[in-house]
Amino acid sequence: MRPDYWKTRLSEVDEILKTVKKGKVSVVAKSPGGRDVHLVEYGEKQDFNRTANFSSAAGAGHPKFYADKTGKKPVVFIIGAQHGSEMEGIAAIMNLIQMIETGKDFKGETNPFLVNCINECRLLLMPVGNPDGRARFPFDTLVDVLYEDFRHYAQGRWKHNGELCSYPMCKEVHPIKDASSVLGSYFNDAGYNLVHDNFFGKMQPETQAMFDIADVEAPDFVLHLHGGGNVRNEIAHANHLPLYVKKIIQELKHRAKAEGDKHGLVGLLNEITHHEDDFPPKTFNIMSAMHYATGAISVLYESNQCLDLRNTRPLQPEWEGLFTHEEILQHHYVLFQETIKYAKELLT
16 A cells, blocks of 8 residues: 555646646646646756757867856756656655645655755756556556566566566567557557657657757756666666766765665665677667767666565565665655755866
């Protein structure tokens, strides 16, 4: 059973966004299923004196021609539920909005830094990046949901044999809609996994909106909030990024880990990888593409989902730890706080 403060339904998102007074709420895209993709903006839009796109500015030898950040506040863009079954980020973003608007989250608790974070940065929040997938997912929380049920609704089933598409085999066909008998909530209604959209061609409307926002806003950090089964909460490896970006992400990992340790939160700290000359190549995904389009430090966060793995020990033998809803929420708060602090520090 989910606690009252765990707000992940599309109807709940709609109702909460109606209460926003300190920020601006807009619909930035319509999904293939005709659902709204919302953006919440806090803090004033800044003029970066742009004279070129990021690629051209980099070619000229300085990103200031794309976005001159001198004397500016950092911009942080947070995206939830690019996969509709990964709802932890939705709950975290909705509680963050409640905290900013009222001083307390839906649990009645506060974080003084996050309450006032809109004075420190321009904050852009997309609570549900893939509303189609979320609408097709029947659970409001994954705590104690059986692994097989999760995979059925998250990745779906193959049409040719009825078996689970599972992960990562669900990426073998893209878009997957015509190949599936059950379309998983990983995908939008057109069958696209937004994380692997066609970034160099025609993108899905949800993905296009993410890139349009990032291009206009030139965020310093983009946080892509995902759920990773029963992993320790972690900032995941970043592929196909410049070494300086990987080092910044690594430093953010260390800061989030240190802050989490203060609160007794269990996090996993992986070191960066320097080489990407393996074959087959490492995945080039939305995190990689968003950096090269906008210069943002693009970060993948994988949250624990607390699945019931009792029948699946061989699948995830390395760690079977479970967190509570509250611990998952607190991990996100730490991530948000440390990202904003670090973004501000990098601009000074």
